[in-house]
Amino acid sequence: MNKRRPYVRPMDGWWRKNPFFVEYMVHEGTALFVAAYAAILLTGLVRLSQGEAAWNAWLSALKNPWYVGFHLLALAAIAYHTYTWFKIMPRTMPPVVVGGQRLPAWAITGSGLAVAAAASAALLGLVWGLVR
Amino acid sequence: MKQRTLKRSNAPIFWALFGAGGMLSALFGPMLVFITGIAVPLAVVLPADTMSYPHMLAFAQNIIGKGFIFAIIALFLWHAAHRIFHSLHDIGIHAGTGAKLLCYGLAMLGTLIAAYALLAIGF
Amino acid sequence: MSEKQKIIEIEVLRYHPEKDKEPHKQVFEVPFTDDMSVLQGVQYIKDYLDGSLSFRWSCRMAICGSCGMMINGEPSLSCQTFLRDYYPARVRVEALSHFPIERDLVINMEGFIEKLESIQPYIIPRETRTLAQGEYLQTPEQLDAYEQFSSCINCLLCYAACPQFGLNSNFIGPAATALLHRYNVDSRDGGKSQRMELINSEEGVFNCTAVGYCSEVCPKHVDPANAVNQNKTNSAADYFLRFLTPKGGAK
Numbered sequence: 001m002n003k004r005r006p007y008v009r010p011m012d013g014w015w016r017k018n019p020f021f022v023e024y025m026v027h028e029g030t031a032l033f034v035a036a037y038a039a040i041l042l043t044g045l046v047r048l049s050q051g052e053a054a055w056n057a058w059l060s061a062l063k064n065p066w067y068v069g070f071h072l073l074a075l076a077a078i079a080y081h082t083y084t085w086f087k088i089m090p091r092t093m094p095p096v097v098v099g100g101q102r103l104p105a106w107a108i109t110g111s112g113l114a115v116a117a118a119a120s121a122a123l124l125g126l127v128w129g130l131v132r
Numbered sequence: 133m134k135q136r137t138l139k140r141s142n143a144p145i146f147w148a149l150f151g152a153g154g155m156l157s158a159l160f161g162p163m164l165v166f167i168t169g170i171a172v173p174l175a176v177v178l179p180a181d182t183m184s185y186p187h188m189l190a191f192a193q194n195i196i197g198k199g200f201i202f203a204i205i206a207l208f209l210w211h212a213a214h215r216i217f218h219s220l221h222d223i224g225i226h227a228g229t230g231a232k233l234l235c236y237g238l239a240m241l242g243t244l245i246a247a248y249a250l251l252a253i254g255f
Numbered sequence: 256m257s258e259k260q261k262i263i264e265i266e267v268l269r270y271h272p273e274k275d276k277e278p279h280k281q282v283f284e285v286p287f288t289d290d291m292s293v294l295q296g297v298q299y300i301k302d303y304l305d306g307s308l309s310f311r312w313s314c315r316m317a318i319c320g321s322c323g324m325m326i327n328g329e330p331s332l333s334c335q336t337f338l339r340d341y342y343p344a345r346v347r348v349e350a351l352s353h354f355p356i357e358r359d360l361v362i363n364m365e366g367f368i369e370k371l372e373s374i375q376p377y378i379i380p381r382e383t384r385t386l387a388q389g390e391y392l393q394t395p396e397q398l399d400a401y402e403q404f405s406s407c408i409n410c411l412l413c414y415a416a417c418p419q420f421g422l423n424s425n426f427i428g429p430a431a432t433a434l435l436h437r438y439n440v441d442s443r444d445g446g447k448s449q450r451m452e453l454i455n456s457e458e459g460v461f462n463c464t465a466v467g468y469c470s471e472v473c474p475k476h477v478d479p480a481n482a483v484n485q486n487k488t489n490s491a492a493d494y495f496l497r498f499l500t501p502k503g504g505a506k
Contacts, residue, residue, distance in 0.1 A: 011224065025219070025222070028218070031211065031212040031215035032216070034157050034161065034208050034212040034215075035209065035212035035213070035216065037161075037165060037169075037208065038208035038209045038242065040168075041168070041208075042209075042242055044168075045201060045205065045250070046249045048189065048253060049249040049252040052185045062168070063173045067169070068173055071165055071166075071168075071170050071173075072169075074165050074169065075162055075165045078157060078165055081154075082158040085155070085158040112158075115159065116162075119159040119160055119163075120162060123160055123163045123164070123167070127167060127178065128178060130187075130191075131179055131182045131187055
């Protein structure tokens, strides 16, 4: 008779057992805020298609402190998503060779964050320019 | 060596949408939330009429504006759906096809509603 | 050595397949010196405290890849992890996560060996050359494309770091994908389309959710996460462009 009886350990709660995994679950969790924010925008778009009164009702609903509170949380969560998105990027993209040297991880993450900052500034500037 | 039959995964479709939405939300997400959720409702930083009906209607009727709105809403939804689907698997809810249909189905529904509303707004 | 002998507690997850229903903890008090690795601590237990303790080891210098263990919950080579870094606290030692425990700290790695075979880890020549034609030449740039991925010592720390492998052991996983990538990007190799079939499959790279811990724990800086994620891009390109290419992409 075979005396072997390999024991398979359960995976329950694996994400709580290592700080690295806790952080992973937190940055995966930012998706909940992305989904909720997209749902709010989608509602706004539908209200916009229904005419001025419907649009203004949606717009004034956003002044509700609960909504403002949610958007503050969403801002923090999605900004964290931005940070983690570019932080993992050196691991997810093919190596970038500049002048015969591989771009170090910090340079890739830094460039990504710089582009995000520039995109944010451009978006704000564009909105400002369009409505002024 | 064991002979196995390998089934091609359809994940590239969802992965590509996830990646596109992830990049878009990383680049523009925080500022968009700030503009639509904080600056405009509280009338700080930006003029009070930034998102007035005439402004937003003109934006949604413009072809570039339409494209931007559609990309933001649809890709944010697909990004989130993909992550949430995987997170369900991560926390031990291996609902398989059911979870897949729910996550990606909602993203698809949102995409269709956004497309319909943008067409209804006209050009 | 006038100082008092230091003693550290080592908690080992024991499992004896013939006696135990499930693993249990056992604590040993081990006298140690500052130059002692966790592996040496475990060897002390086997030599002086309990000869039945089972574990794998060989080179003691982070080359052979045999002595991987979970040390305080982190996948580590026990030969290059030192007891002094845990003292005076207790150090917890357990078999590598996500693998079946054969006995004590020994895991069952049959699944990995099968994966290793399935990636065809050898050069499938792009062009056949006769001996008279001489060797295959390669530039330093061509070497650089795969060199880091060839440093893998099959220690399996990356699998113990990968929750997606833990949740689905069919996933080809970090090390096997890194080695697969090593051959795919070798300028002498022409076997990429054969190997892509595995990458593209439901057992392939899309099981990965870019946790990235595999690359953190790798003792040889192979960066398996990079190999896996580069192949998501390769696989997606193959998926979408296969209708455009005359060969129709990988099967």
